[in-house]
Amino acid sequence: MSPQLTLQTPLQLPPDEIPSYLDQLWEKDQPxxxxxxxxxxxxxxxxxxxxxLVRVGKIKAPILGTQRNELIEAARxxxxxxxxxxxxxxxxxxxxxxxxxxxxxxQKDDLRGQHVDSAISALQPRRxxxxxxxxxxxxxxxxxxxxxxxxxxxxxxxxxxxDVVVLRGSINSLEKGLxxxxxxxxxxxxxxxxxxGNLDEAPNLLxxxxxxxxxxxxxxxLGEPMKCLDLLKGKVTSGQAVNDLNWLRLRTxxxxxxxxxxxxxxxxxxNNIVKLDIDIEGxxxxxxxxxxxxxxxxxxxxxxxxNLLNNESIEAKFRRPDGIIANFRLVHLPIGKPSIxxxxxxGIRLICKPYQNPRQGMCVxxxxxxxxxxxxxxxxxANMELVEEVVPIQNNSVEMxxxxxxxxxxxxxxxxxxxxxPIATKMLSLSQSSNSAKFN
Amino acid sequence: MxxxxxxxxxxxxxxxxxIPPQCLVIFGASGDLxxxxxxxxxxxxxKQRRLPSEFALLGCARRPWSDHDFRQKMAASLSDKIKxxxxxxxxxxxxxxxxxxxxxxxxxxxxLGQRLEEIDRLRATHSNRTFYLSISPEFYGIACxxxxxxxxxxxxxxxxxxxxxPFGRDYRSAQALNKLVQNYCQESQVFRxxxxxxxxxxQNILVLRFANTIFEPIWNRNYISSIQITxxxxxxxxxxxxxxxxxxxxxxxxxxxxxxxxSITAMEPPGHFDPEAIxxxxxxxxxxxxxxxxxxxxxxxxxxQYGRGGNKEEPLLGYREESGVSPSSTTETYVAIxxxxxxxxxxxxxxxxxxxxxxxxxxxxxxxxxxxxxxHLFDAAGGSPTSNQLILRIQxxxxxxxxxxxxxxGSGMRSRPVEMDFSYEQSFGEPSDEGYVRxxxxxxxxxxxxxxxxxxxxxxxxxxxxxxxxxxxxxxxxPIHQYESRTWGPAAADVLLARDExxxxxx
Numbered sequence: 001m002s003p004q005l006t007l008q009t010p011l012q013l014p015p016d017e018i019p020s021y022l023d024q025l026w027e028k029d030q031p032x033x034x035x036x037x038x039x040x041x042x043x044x045x046x047x048x049x050x051x052x053l054v055r056v057g058k059i060k061a062p063i064l065g066t067q068r069n070e071l072i073e074a075a076r077x078x079x080x081x082x083x084x085x086x087x088x089x090x091x092x093x094x095x096x097x098x099x100x101x102x103x104x105x106x107q108k109d110d111l112r113g114q115h116v117d118s119a120i121s122a123l124q125p126r127r128x129x130x131x132x133x134x135x136x137x138x139x140x141x142x143x144x145x146x147x148x149x150x151x152x153x154x155x156x157x158x159x160x161x162x163d164v165v166v167l168r169g170s171i172n173s174l175e176k177g178l179x180x181x182x183x184x185x186x187x188x189x190x191x192x193x194x195x196x197g198n199l200d201e202a203p204n205l206l207x208x209x210x211x212x213x214x215x216x217x218x219x220x221x222l223g224e225p226m227k228c229l230d231l232l233k234g235k236v237t238s239g240q241a242v243n244d245l246n247w248l249r250l251r252t253x254x255x256x257x258x259x260x261x262x263x264x265x266x267x268x269x270x271n272n273i274v275k276l277d278i279d280i281e282g283x284x285x286x287x288x289x290x291x292x293x294x295x296x297x298x299x300x301x302x303x304x305x306x307n308l309l310n311n312e313s314i315e316a317k318f319r320r321p322d323g324i325i326a327n328f329r330l331v332h333l334p335i336g337k338p339s340i341x342x343x344x345x346x347g348i349r350l351i352c353k354p355y356q357n358p359r360q361g362m363c364v365x366x367x368x369x370x371x372x373x374x375x376x377x378x379x380x381x382a383n384m385e386l387v388e389e390v391v392p393i394q395n396n397s398v399e400m401x402x403x404x405x406x407x408x409x410x411x412x413x414x415x416x417x418x419x420x421x422p423i424a425t426k427m428l429s430l431s432q433s434s435n436s437a438k439f440n
Numbered sequence: 441m442x443x444x445x446x447x448x449x450x451x452x453x454x455x456x457x458x459i460p461p462q463c464l465v466i467f468g469a470s471g472d473l474x475x476x477x478x479x480x481x482x483x484x485x486x487k488q489r490r491l492p493s494e495f496a497l498l499g500c501a502r503r504p505w506s507d508h509d510f511r512q513k514m515a516a517s518l519s520d521k522i523k524x525x526x527x528x529x530x531x532x533x534x535x536x537x538x539x540x541x542x543x544x545x546x547x548x549x550x551x552l553g554q555r556l557e558e559i560d561r562l563r564a565t566h567s568n569r570t571f572y573l574s575i576s577p578e579f580y581g582i583a584c585x586x587x588x589x590x591x592x593x594x595x596x597x598x599x600x601x602x603x604x605x606p607f608g609r610d611y612r613s614a615q616a617l618n619k620l621v622q623n624y625c626q627e628s629q630v631f632r633x634x635x636x637x638x639x640x641x642x643q644n645i646l647v648l649r650f651a652n653t654i655f656e657p658i659w660n661r662n663y664i665s666s667i668q669i670t671x672x673x674x675x676x677x678x679x680x681x682x683x684x685x686x687x688x689x690x691x692x693x694x695x696x697x698x699x700x701x702x703s704i705t706a707m708e709p710p711g712h713f714d715p716e717a718i719x720x721x722x723x724x725x726x727x728x729x730x731x732x733x734x735x736x737x738x739x740x741x742x743x744x745q746y747g748r749g750g751n752k753e754e755p756l757l758g759y760r761e762e763s764g765v766s767p768s769s770t771t772e773t774y775v776a777i778x779x780x781x782x783x784x785x786x787x788x789x790x791x792x793x794x795x796x797x798x799x800x801x802x803x804x805x806x807x808x809x810x811x812x813x814x815x816h817l818f819d820a821a822g823g824s825p826t827s828n829q830l831i832l833r834i835q836x837x838x839x840x841x842x843x844x845x846x847x848x849x850g851s852g853m854r855s856r857p858v859e860m861d862f863s864y865e866q867s868f869g870e871p872s873d874e875g876y877v878r879x880x881x882x883x884x885x886x887x888x889x890x891x892x893x894x895x896x897x898x899x900x901x902x903x904x905x906x907x908x909x910x911x912x913x914x915x916x917x918x919p920i921h922q923y924e925s926r927t928w929g930p931a932a933a934d935v936l937l938a939r940d941e942x943x944x945x946x947x
Contacts, residue, residue, distance in 0.1 A: 188564065251453075258449040264869035267447060298448040407458070411493050416452045 010114055010144035010166065018143050019183035022127075022163055025147060038162075039190045039406065040127040041120070042181070042209065045112050046197040048096045049075050051135050056104035065112035065132070065196075067397045072340055087282050087334040089342045091222075093198060110134075113166035114146070117399035121148075123406050125162050126189055129181065131209075132168040133202070141169035141177040171202050178208055190411060192217060194402055199223035199231055206231075212240050215411055217402055219245040220286045221342045226432060228286055229425040236421045242413045243405045245398065246287050246341070247420075253291060253345055253366065256391045260364050266387075269352040269362045270299060271320070276328045277349040279372065281335045284343030285314060285428065288330045291345060292316070293423035294416060301326055303423060306430035314431045324355060344393070347372040349381070366391050447869060459485075459884045461494030463556060463565040467543060467583060468574035469499025469510065473604070475517035478572065479536075481876040483518060486532045487525055490881060494564040500541040500552065510538035535563060543575070543583045549590035556592070567595070570884050572602040580607075581620040588624035602631045602883045605696050606687065607892075610908050611901035618894040627894055631883045636697040637890040638875025640864070641838040645704045645806065646718075648832070648840065655830075656709065658810070660785045665827065668792045668807040668945055669701050671834075672799040674926070676746065676756070677773070681764030688771040690743075690904060690911075693795040699726065699900045700892070701834070702791060705806050706781055715889040719896060725781060726899035732778040732790065737906040738917040742933045744774030746798040749925025756798065756925040770920050773797040776933040777907070778940075790940060794933065798925040803947040804834035821848045821856035831945070838872070839863035 013021055045065040053059040058074045075090035082098040113130025120128075128148070144166040165184060167177060185191045193209050194217040201223070210216050216235060220228040235242045261270055276295060280288040296303065301318035304325070309315055314330040333346060347367040354360055361384040367373040373388050396404075464482070466474055485491050499510050511533050515522060522529040539555045541548045560567055569592065573583050580603055584593070593599045603621075608614025621630055636642055649655055658664070671693055677684045684692065703722040706729075710717035732740035750756035760767050774796030781791065810828040820826065829843040840862045845855040864872065882890055892900075901908075910918050921930030928944065937944055 254449070254453060258447060258453050261447050261449055262868045262870075263866060265866075267869070270448065295449070298451070300448075412489070414452070415489070 010146035010164070012142060012144050015141055015143040015167065015177050015180050018145055018165060018180060021145060022165070022184070025163060038124050038126045039192060040129065040185050041125045041406070042129045042185070042191065042193045042214070043113070043131065044193070044195045044197055044202075044205070044209065045130050046133050046201065047112060048135070048197070049091055049099065052096060052099035052102075053078075054108050055106055055135065056099060056102045057106045060106075060108070062109040062111045064115045065130070066115060066117055066399060067340070076337070085334070086336050087338050089282060089338045090340055092342065110168065112168070113144070113164055116148070116164070117397070117403070119397075119400045119403035120406065123403060125406075126186070127162055127184065128164045129184055130164070130166045131174055131205075132166055133171050133174055134169060137170045137172070139168070139170045139173060141167060141173040143167055143177075143180075171205065175205055175208070178205075181209075190215060192406060195219075196398070197222065200227045210235065210240070212238065215241040215243065217243045217245065217405055219341075219398070220290075221246040221249075221284055221344075225284055225286050225343075226428055229289070229421070229428055233421045233425040236413050236418050240413070241411050242417070244290075244417060245401050245405075246343075247290055247414070247417050248401055248405065249341060249344070249394075250287060250291055250294075252391050252394060253348065254294065256366055256389050257295075257348065257350075257364070260366075260387050260389065266362075268354075269364075271322070272352045272354045273299070273320070273326050273350055274324070274353050275349070275351040276326065277331065277347075277376070278329070278345060279331050279333050279347040279376075281333060281338045281344045281346055282342055283332050285330055285332070286424070287341075287343045287345055289314070289424040289427050290417075290420055291348070292328050292330065293420035293427065296328075296423055297416075297419045303426055303430075306427040308431040314427065316427050316431070322355075339393075339395075344368075347376050349376045351381070351384075361385070362387065365389075368393050450870060459490060459492055459495070459881060460568055461492050461564055461566040462568045462570060462884050463496045463498055463559050463563070464570045464572060464880075464884060465498045465500060465552075465556070466572045466574055467500050467541070469538065470501035470503045470505070470513075471574055473574045474499065475514055477874070477876045478574065478880065479514050480518055480521060481874055481880050483521060483529070483532055484873065484877050485881055487528050494566065496535045496537060496559045496563040496565050498555065498559060499536070499538045502540065502542050504540045505538045507537050511536050543579055543586050546586070546589070549586050549592070553590050553592060567598050568884075569599045570602060571599070572883075574604055577604075577606055577608075581617060584621045584624040593625045593629060596626045596629050597886075599625075600629045600631055600883065600886060601625060602633055604633055606691060607632050607696075607897050608901060609687075609691065611898060611905045614897050614901045618898065622894070628888070630894070631888060631891040632893075632897060633879055633883070634696050634700050634890075634892055635875040635879065636700050636834075637892075638877070638879040639834060640872035640878075641832065641834045642701060642704060643890070644838075644840075645701075645832055650709050659808075661787055661789045663810050664789055664808050665811045666790050666792065666809045666940070666942060667705065668794075668809070669698055669705070669805075670793075670807075670945070670947065671698055671701075671795040671804040672801055672928075672947070673795075673797050674799060674802045676798050676925070677759060677762050677765065681762055684773075685765060685769060685771050688743075688911075689773055689775045689795050689797070690907065694775055694777065694793060695900050695904055696892075698793045698795055699903065701804075701806055702726075702729070702779070702793060703896070705808075705832075706786055706791070708785065715887060718889055719893045723893060723895045723899055725783070726896060726903060728783040728786075729779055729781045729791075729899075729903050731903070731906050732780050734906055737910055740778040740936070741907050741918060742774075742776045742921060742930060742936050743772035743911075743918050744776075744796065744921045744923045744930040744933065745769070745771070746773050746796070746925045747922045749798065749927070758922075758925070759797075770915060772920060774799075774921075774923060774929045774933070776929065776936055777904075778936060779903070792937060792942075792944070794929065794944070796923075796929050799928055800926050801947055802836065805945075805947055806832040806834070807945050808832075809942075818845075818847075818853050818855040820845075821854045825855065826857045829945075837863065837865070839865070839867075 047065040050063050050071055053074050054063055072090050075095055078095050078098055079088045084094055088094055112132040146164050148162050148164045191214050193214040220232050278288040278292055296318050300321050304317040304319050306316035312332055316328040318326045320326050350364040352362040363381040363384040363386050365373050365376045365388045368391055370390055539552055541552050573580055587593050608617050703725050707721040707725045710721050731737050745759045747758040759765055759773050760769050776794035779791040808830040812827050816825050831841040833839050842860040843857050846858050848854040848856040921932045923930040
């Protein structure tokens with residue numbers, strides 16, 4: 001699907017005139033019409049890598065702010081040619097740092113907020129507000145506004161219309177100009193905030209934008225893991241509606257694992273898990289911890305301890321309801337061509353051994369590719385009753401994932417995430433503390 | 441079969457579509473269906489977090505209840521479910537409202553409009569409304585007219601009407617009702633509910649056929665010799681004598697539920713999984729269907745009525761002895777029909793459908809019998825070779841069975857049939873949602889895939905018109921055969937198949 005453009009060239013206005021301009025925009029042509037009665041989406045759209053790639057001349061196209069192959073390839077080239085480990089994800093902070101050291105003053109049009117991915121435009125948002133921070137730290141605040149009608153690609157249909165607002169400037173100028181947002185988010189419509197950047201890159205802005213009434217879309221794979229999990233836990237426990245794209249990307253793993261235990265004949269094995277191993281790409285442990293936390297919560301395991309071993313893997317112990325310890329290990333694997341999402345899971349191994357009859361063991365291996373299955377089979381696993389599945393990983397664009405959330409979220413946090421987030425946070429914080437705390 | 445322990449990893453994993461902000465308005469809210477099926481299904485949807493926070497249910501009926509009365513009555517009938525989730529009920533209950541409405545009174549409809557606006561403000565339901573007509577069929581047309589006149593159906597994207605069966609009594613009345621309803625709202629706003637389509641296993645026929653490459657190539661006249669569709673009930677007429685006397689099994693079960701199973705089993709693959717594409721194919725196959733012998737239709741239909749049965753400990757009354765039933769009633773409680781579908785896929789393949797009350801087992805199933813092997817190389821252990829059969833079990837014990845021949849153990853080369861069995865219970869261990877849960881959610885989502893379109897309803901009635909006319913005009917040509925309660929129907933039904941050298945499957 002191709003991105004869709006606004007109906008007209010956006011009009012640049014003084015920021016404080018935007019609310020009144022928008023109020024008049026629909027009234028003029030169609031009295032009583034205030035556009036689509038759907039939702040408002042506020043997007044933090046830094047696109048640092050894209051801006052840097054344009055500046056150094058590696059991309060010769062306008063800045064769009066949407067994920068696309070050209071951008072991913074250019075970022076991968078920077079990883080390969082720069083002094084970065086090959087396992088560095090293409091949108092990693094280190095790629096931005098590496099680019100910022102290169103010289104260049106190329107400029108292209110900045111169309112962030114004006115190109116709307118069709119997965120999102122198909123949902124007919126009432127208002128799309130894009131906050132587009134610039135590399136130039138002295139860039140004064142600019143405001144652009146345009147009417148917008150998502151036109152179905154197959155033609156026909158009658159689309160409800162909305163408008164787009166772009167606020168562009170340095171982080172400082174954006175922070176100062178946030179007041180106008182109050183008038184831009186109609187009370188009667190649900191408002192979403194999609195923080196499409198690292199969670200730790202502009203904490204002041206994030207705390208000002210992520211008001212309790214906003215439905216939050218974040219990606220805990222982006223940013224320093226402890227800060228990401230702390231933020232997630234804080235927002236979830238405060239009762240705010242939080243949607244984590246990193247959690248969303250776990251759905252095929254959770255679904256496949258649940259599928260393994262759907263036949264009632266296998267249910268008992270769930271009570272006898274003694275070991276859980278999760279392999280992840282690179283160093284970001286958040287997704288792996290969230291999956292382990294989900295399993296632990298579902299099986300009513302209590303966290304006993306969590307340690308960081310050799311500054312690499314995380315090992316934790318959980319007490320099962322029957323008092324037996326289940327061991328968990330999260331292992332980082334260096335991957336040559338990593339996914340764009342840091343810390344993606346590549347394999348899970350569950351070993352179940354009934355206490356009374358350990359010989360009747362069962363080993364469940366789920367992996368993103370058959371090579372990983374074979375790796376996880378090592379150590380005699382194939383001697384047990386073995387259940388193996390290759391999990392189909394969906395490589396959706398982030399816009400597709402957000403569109404999915406916008407169309408399916410209930411305006412509340414998934415209860416499963418709500419319960420898993422505190423456990424994952426605790427695992428990571430315990431493992432990071434210098435003396436591995438132990439508690440009962 | 442009861443479900444064993446729930447799979448803890450399965451809980452909460454369903455990736456469901458989300459219902460937009462919505463006010464569901466139930467006409468006939470004081471009736472049985474509301475507290476027996478509709479409100480429990482909505483509460484289930486709420487517990488599964490599939491209802492939006494901006495949701496309201498407005499019950500409407502003639503009784504002068506208040507919101508409080510309505511909430512209390514619903515709470516009383518759902519007391520068992522509430523015991524398990526009292527906190528959820530308290531929250532859900534806040535979205536329940538009641539408005540006394542006589543659908544024929546214009547001023548009541550004006551008041552209803554005002555109440556809906558008030559609820560929109562209170563619950564942010566965005567003027568999205570689903571009107572559920574759980575009322576007597578004679579009021580369907582009036583209800584649509586009243587709603588339209590009160591301007592409550594003017595936005596086809598935000599308002600829709602759900603209509604319960606029966607949709608008409610015959611082809612003409614269904615056609616007239618369709619015209620009447622369509623005078624006041626667009627076809628896209630009308631959701632004709634058939635709870636059989638809400639069943640997981642009926643929907644599974646679509647998945648089985650169109651998600652697996654092994655079935656579709658053999659799903660035709662080249663490989664299939666006959667198809668049987670059965671919906672058997674163990675119960676008698678119970679409390680429904682008043683309605684049943686004027687409808688009978690043909691109208692009550694065959695025209696809707698069995699015909700829906702027939703169309704899903706026999707339809708062509710749709711181009712894509714789109715409501716209209718699917719309904720087009722269903723309508724097309726019904727339009728191609730006909731009674732096996734249109735000139736002498738009495739030769740391909742058997743009507744029956746249950747007589748006494750049971751045993752000394754549990755004697756069962758015959759239909760004519762039931763309360764509310766005429767002692768000389770000629771209403772059929774059993775019907776078996778032979779049909780053909782005149783298209784390239786099914787030409788010459790007989791479809792046998794049957795339904796009945798007071799049969800030995802409660803079972804619904806579709807049985808596809810495949811053609812025999814062209815040459816019999818082996819002796820059959822049972823005397824004669826058996827055909828392969830695919831049995832799709834709709835209820836209970838939902839699943840599918842494939843019967844095929846294997847070598848019988850021993851030194852000879854004798855064949856015998858065995859069964860390969862898929863059971864929802866064994867594979868998933870989770871009970872499926874009640875059909876209404878699925879259908880209510882779909883109606884509020886505006887997804888008509890599992891609802892019958894006007895042309896489907898008309899085609900279904902037209903299919904049985906020769907039989908309905910015969911019952912009306914020359915009932916002696918379709919006599920009522922008595923059968924003993926808890927037996928598999930009248931012997932004449934066996935003769936219907938015996939003429940084709942076939943037997944009904946004993947489920």
